Structure formats: structure tokens, C-alpha cells
Amino acid sequence: MARRDYSSDVAMREAMAAVLRKGRSILNLKAFVEESLGVDAWNRLLAAQPQTDRSVLVSVQPDCWYDMEIHARINRAICDVLYDGNLAAAESLGRFSAERDMFVMCRRIMKFMSTSLIFQLMNVYWRQDESCGLWHTRLVGHDLVATLSGWRVADSVLCRRILGYIRRTLELCGVALDLECAEHDECCALGDRSCVFRFRWQHQSEPALVSEYADKFSRVPELDSLFRSIVDIAHVRLSFPYVETWVQSGSSGELTSYQSFGVKRSGIVHSYLLQIGNNRMGRLDVEAHDDSRLDVLGDMIPWLAQMLHDALLSSEQTTTLRSFHLRLRLAQRAWKLTLRETDILELLLRGLTNEAIAKRLGLSISTIEQYVTRILDKSDTRNRSTLCWVFWIEL
Known part of the structure; x- marks a missing residue:
């Protein structure tokens, strides 16, 4: 069976012998196709895949590991079936994935880092979703050179996607790139020992950098x-x-x-x-x-x-929010709530119904009702109104 869950340490060590990637990457592909071409396009793409691949692709989980061959086939199928063999679509896929992976607040923080520090983090990010491969980065003049070694995958489409992903990540982190100078001049798919990606950044004067940082701090x-x-x-x-x-x-x-x-x-x-x-x-x-x-x-x-x-x-809104979360942590300790119970307590206090909480957390309504009963018991309250009073007034 193609799908594998390597959540335990022993299973992970066994998985390292193969090349694997997290399902999050496939879900990014699905979102890209559906947002660009519509839901029907993704369904049409699935129908064109082998039965063994279809059975995996219809039930992908973001944190499970999947064979890299499936990733490679679906990436190539998107270029061939939906974009008439245009490999530029692979780079667009990479840019789209970078935007989904780097949420807004993470981008803000990383914009204050130096370029070298961003590159130091590349291996950390990579190993979240890849079972092998090691990045080595260096600065050569105005060129940012990133070398991926030990990645036993030779597929030009995947490499184009990586090119787009890194390029967009650097842009989101505030690196001013020369858009005409992004190259993938060495590739395992072409017989080279490593994949090498080169990017050129635009020179900024010191006053311009100071002004840019001041603007970022103002947000x-x-x-x-x-x-x-x-x-x-x-x-x-x-x-x-x-x-x-x-x-x-x-x-x-x-x-x-x-x-x-x-x-x-x-x-x-x-x-x-x-x-x-x-x-x-x-x-x-x-x-x-x-x-x-x-x-x-x-x-x-x-x-x-x-x-x-x-x-x-x-603003005062921030002060109120800070008070709310401080009280939430206090309630967790005072009432000995589990992490799941604390999550549900927060949603209860925000006014969500059991049905809305169940939908948001992907649980059944009966399960949510059981959690609510436990929260009321642990807080020694009879209903939601009393719970809110105790939380804000007596806690």
C-alpha cells in the first residue's frame, strides 16, 4: 500500500531508507488546481491516474508520509494533463505552496532576519516534510547559492517546483530578488551529483534598508x-x-x-x-x-x-485579548483541563454552538457534548452562562 504513517521513531528510521514526503505537499497541489482551474479539474486529473494512485490521493492526510513516486507522478500529471506539458506550471506550484506554508505572522518575523539567517533555517524547514536531503547554502557576491545533496530523486518537474518554492519564500521574507536571475543550473535529473539553485538579489543602499525596517516595525x-x-x-x-x-x-x-x-x-x-x-x-x-x-x-x-x-x-482590544488568554491558561491549570478541553473551552467562551465546534474540530456533536459535560464538571458549573461568569468574574 502506497500510504504510510511513520509517526513512531522506529517506523521513521525504517522509512529513511526510502524517499518520502509529507501529504501536506499533495494537499497544496490539490488547492492549487482547485483555486486555479476549479474542482472539476482536480477530479479530472484524478480520473486519469492509475487506480493505485487514486486510492491514495482521495484520502491524503497532511502529516502522513507518502512515497515520493506518487508526488512526482501527480506533479508531472498537472503539467502534462492540465497545462499541456508546460513545465513553468511546476514553478507556479512551488510559489503557491510557499505562500500557503508561510502564514502572515511568520513572514513578518522572518522579514527582520538577515538573508544568511533565513538560509540557516532552510534545513529546518526542509526536514519537516522530507525524509532525506541536506541543504548547503553560501553567499557568492550578490548570488545566493543553495545546494541540495543526498536527495535521491531525479525529476525535473519536482526541481522546477522547488525553484519556485525557494524563490517565493525569499520574496516573502523580504529579500529583493532580480527576477530574471533565478537558475537551476545543476540537476540530479541531468546526471549531476547535486541540485544547485542560484538566486541574485538586488543591491539596496543602507538608507533604503533602514527605511524598509522602520516601515516593517510600524506594522x-x-x-x-x-x-x-x-x-x-x-x-x-x-x-x-x-x-x-x-x-x-x-x-x-x-x-x-x-x-x-x-x-x-x-x-x-x-x-x-x-x-x-x-x-x-x-x-x-x-x-x-x-x-x-x-x-x-x-x-x-x-x-x-x-x-x-x-x-x-x-489598542484596548489587544489588552482584552491578552486578558482572555491569560485567564484561559489559568483556567486550564485551576480546573486541570486537557489540551483538547482547553481548546473547546475557548470556543465555548467565544460563543460557538456544539455543532459549530464539532465542525471546526472535525469531531462528532456527541463527542463535543461529552467534552462540554467534563468542562462543566471540572469547573463546578451547571451551564454555559455560569461557566462564563466564573471564568470572567470569579477565576
Whole structure:
């Protein structure tokens, strides 16, 4: 069977012998076709595939691993069947996937990074969805040179898609590229040992860069989205097993835990203060088993501190939102709620019905009703109205 789920460590080690890619890539293809050509185009494409591929493609899961051959065949089929063999469609696919993968807040943070730091993160991003392959990057004059080695795939269509993906990622990160100078001059599909991608950026004067950064800083992010972005980079992208964010609470200046993700193990917890001058606004704690990614995170701290400062000075709506999430974390601890129960509590407090919650989380209504009953029991309340009163007034 083509579909494989390698969620356990043992299965993952076995999978490394083959070339695999996460299903998220296939779902990006589906979204690209449906948004560009309509749902009928995707159905027409599926009908033209072998039965073994169709049985996999109709039930793809984003975090499951799939044989690279299926990815290669569906990429090529899109170019051949829907775009009359035009390989430029593969690059458009890559650009589309980059825009879907890099949500808005992540783009904002990465725009404050240097180009070299963005390239340091390339391997981190790559290993989220690929079972093999290693990126080596270097700057040669005004050329950004990225070499992909150890990727046992020789397919020109996939390489064109990667070219488009990297190109769009760099653009979203604020790198000013010369659009006429993006090349893939060495390729495994042509017999070369590695795939090499070259990009040329446009020179900007120092005053222009200062003006650009000032403009970016003026776009104040909303607090909750900012912390989600920090956690996404630290926990998901940089693979720290435990991440906890803290924010200043009240006039005393004490820091209160805002969000935590993962489970503390036996590693060393490193703390980074988010402050400007003597103004301590928050803290980021990460657990690391080695120091390989701490330098990357450390380079980001000054930018994150500035963005947190701006977020805390924003509107009353932000203050209310901050209070809501602080109370939500307090309720989770006081009532000993599970992560799923906390998610459902948040949706309850936002006024969603059981039916709406079930649809959003992909669960049955009866399951949601069971969760709501548990939340009411743990909070010692009889109904939603009492729950809201206790949450906002008595907690």
C-alpha cells in the first residue's frame, strides 16, 4: 500500500531508507488546481491516474508520509494533463505552496532576519516534510547559492517546483530578488551529483534598508498571533521539544505564563528575556538537548522584543485579548483541563454552538457534548452562562 504513517521513531528510521514526503505537499497541489482551474479539474486529473494512485490521493492526510513516486507522478500529471506539458506550471506550484506554508505572522518575523539567517533555517524547514536531503547554502557576491545533496530523486518537474518554492519564500521574507536571475543550473535529473539553485538579489543602499525596517516595525502585530508565530518557529521549525512564553502582567511587572507547548524532558531550559532597555516585557523559555539551534533563536530575540513592545502598546482590544488568554491558561491549570478541553473551552467562551465546534474540530456533536459535560464538571458549573461568569468574574 502506497500510504504510510511513520509517526513512531522506529517506523521513521525504517522509512529513511526510502524517499518520502509529507501529504501536506499533495494537499497544496490539490488547492492549487482547485483555486486555479476549479474542482472539476482536480477530479479530472484524478480520473486519469492509475487506480493505485487514486486510492491514495482521495484520502491524503497532511502529516502522513507518502512515497515520493506518487508526488512526482501527480506533479508531472498537472503539467502534462492540465497545462499541456508546460513545465513553468511546476514553478507556479512551488510559489503557491510557499505562500500557503508561510502564514502572515511568520513572514513578518522572518522579514527582520538577515538573508544568511533565513538560509540557516532552510534545513529546518526542509526536514519537516522530507525524509532525506541536506541543504548547503553560501553567499557568492550578490548570488545566493543553495545546494541540495543526498536527495535521491531525479525529476525535473519536482526541481522546477522547488525553484519556485525557494524563490517565493525569499520574496516573502523580504529579500529583493532580480527576477530574471533565478537558475537551476545543476540537476540530479541531468546526471549531476547535486541540485544547485542560484538566486541574485538586488543591491539596496543602507538608507533604503533602514527605511524598509522602520516601515516593517510600524506594522504592529496582534499579541496572540505574535506568540503563535514565536511558538511556530521555536517548537515546530526549530524543533525545541518544550517552549513556554511569558508576558508582563499588571503594574508590578511580574511575568505570567502565557502559552506552553510540548513536554519538559531532561534537557536544559534556556531563558531569553524580551526587553528593551530596562523595560522587561516578556520571556521565552526553550528546552534544548544540544546547542545547534540556539544561535538561530538568539539572533531573533531583539526583533521579537521590539514586536512584543509594539503589541503591548496597541489598542484596548489587544489588552482584552491578552486578558482572555491569560485567564484561559489559568483556567486550564485551576480546573486541570486537557489540551483538547482547553481548546473547546475557548470556543465555548467565544460563543460557538456544539455543532459549530464539532465542525471546526472535525469531531462528532456527541463527542463535543461529552467534552462540554467534563468542562462543566471540572469547573463546578451547571451551564454555559455560569461557566462564563466564573471564568470572567470569579477565576
